[in-house]
Amino acid sequence: MRILVAEDDAGSRRILEAAVTSLGHECVAAIDGEEAWRLFETVDVDAVISDRMMPEMDGIELCRRIRASGRDTYTYFIFLTGFDKKADVLSGMEAGADDYLSKPLDLNELRPRLLVASRVTSLHRQLSQQSAQLERLNRQLFEQARTDPLTQLGSRLKLSEDLENIHARADRYGHSYSAIMCDVDFFKAYNDSKGHLAGDDVLRAVARTLMNTARRGDQLYRYGGEEFLILLPEQSLDDGLMAAERYRQAIEELAIPHDSNPTAKVVTISAGVALLSRIKGKSVGAWLNEADAALYRAKQQGRNQVVRTDAE
Structure with missing residues (x-):
């Protein structure tokens, strides 16, 4: 998967980048929510791992924008939160997040979450492809019903x-x-x-x-x-x-x-x-x-x- 990491703390961001890469995924990093949103608009990503509290644009607003973006493919969203801020998890889920990770990052927690993210995004891609195929078939049937098969004139x-x-x-x-x-x-x-x-x-x-x-x-x-x-x-x-x-x-x-x-x-x-x-x-x-x-x-x-x- 290609994963967008949004973390304003440089040390935490480097740790998260290294962890994502070590698990075999491609990583795109942003220093705050604004940069993460710009990257999301220009780069095709499968998942986002975002700190909740960031300058310029926080993780909640980033998540809301991503959910409202109208992309055909689904983007899995994971929040990063401190142990003492788990009460913020609910507000993150309400904004559209799929899961959360606690700080400091534990690779054993990251691995299963990215496995789930891979399965969910893969399923959504399949559903999107099937939906697009069904739409094409419906258009073909619509045109076929309105075209005489022998002469190709209107039916x-x-x-x-x-x-x-x-x-x-x-x-x-x-x-x-x-x-x-x-x-x-x-x-x-x-x-x-x-x-x-x-x-x-x-x-x-x-x-x-x-x-x-x-x-x-x-x-x-x-x-x-x-x-x-x-x-x-x-x-x-x-x-x-x-x-x-x-x-x-x-x-x-x-x-x-x-x-x-x-x-x-x-x-x-x-x-x-x-x-x-x-x-x-x-x-x-x-x-x-x-x-x-x-x-x-x-x-x-x-x-x-x-x-x-x-x-x-």
């Missing part, structure tokens, strides 16, 4: 959470959003002829192209099956139509062969666009239904095209 859960915020911003601040609902044309026929693995490759390629074509701020989700949803903040309906056409062209330019697409002979998408704004006063559900209805019209009219909602 329906992520969409549901984002829609709540979008509706609140539109209602409170008057922000407007365009929604682009799109899906892959004749995708079932592609699956039937090429197989589901090839179909998954197409969905990944489409999603990747949508992400590469997206502008900063565009929010992309896999809505379900071969259907995708793109939300464009602070965009008018005309802006949404231009963006949807940009997405449509990017997919067509992939030139993925699709013999079951009777006109294009490559993979294409159809898209419907709708607007959400406070002026329109519609619900999020109605907004997405309008985009979906526009998508349906795009398909009825021959696919591989962009259609705006009738509601506008």
Whole structure:
């Protein structure tokens, strides 16, 4: 362990340093509480052995500051006290100390206390590492639940959470959003002829192209099956139509062969666009239904095209 020794008496400090070193530990020494606190802030220590009475800052204040420091790792704290001052032990424990040693120092008393300190700090390190690992896993699970595993776009859960915020911003601040609902044309026929693995490759390629074509701020989700949803903040309906056409062209330019697409002979998408704004006063559900209805019209009219909602 690395042990910080705080002792204003030079002779006692040298004895304590020698004792700590003789037991195989690294020692960092301070001549008073102020210096001990500065060292604690800059040096990673496992334990502190501090005299209770020191100039500038006493051991009680040093202990309180260490306990309030918020360090991830636990610092074991041992007070030094004279035989005639054992009544001060309670106040030291109340300040956050773990143990105490009586003056003059007895090596046979120091050894077991440092063994306990080593076990306690080691246990706290393990717990801290496990806690950090659990936090990382929780973050990963949080992100995984909000990411579609096939396309790496936002999942329906992520969409549901984002829609709540979008509706609140539109209602409170008057922000407007365009929604682009799109899906892959004749995708079932592609699956039937090429197989589901090839179909998954197409969905990944489409999603990747949508992400590469997206502008900063565009929010992309896999809505379900071969259907995708793109939300464009602070965009008018005309802006949404231009963006949807940009997405449509990017997919067509992939030139993925699709013999079951009777006109294009490559993979294409159809898209419907709708607007959400406070002026329109519609619900999020109605907004997405309008985009979906526009998508349906795009398909009825021959696919591989962009259609705006009738509601506008």
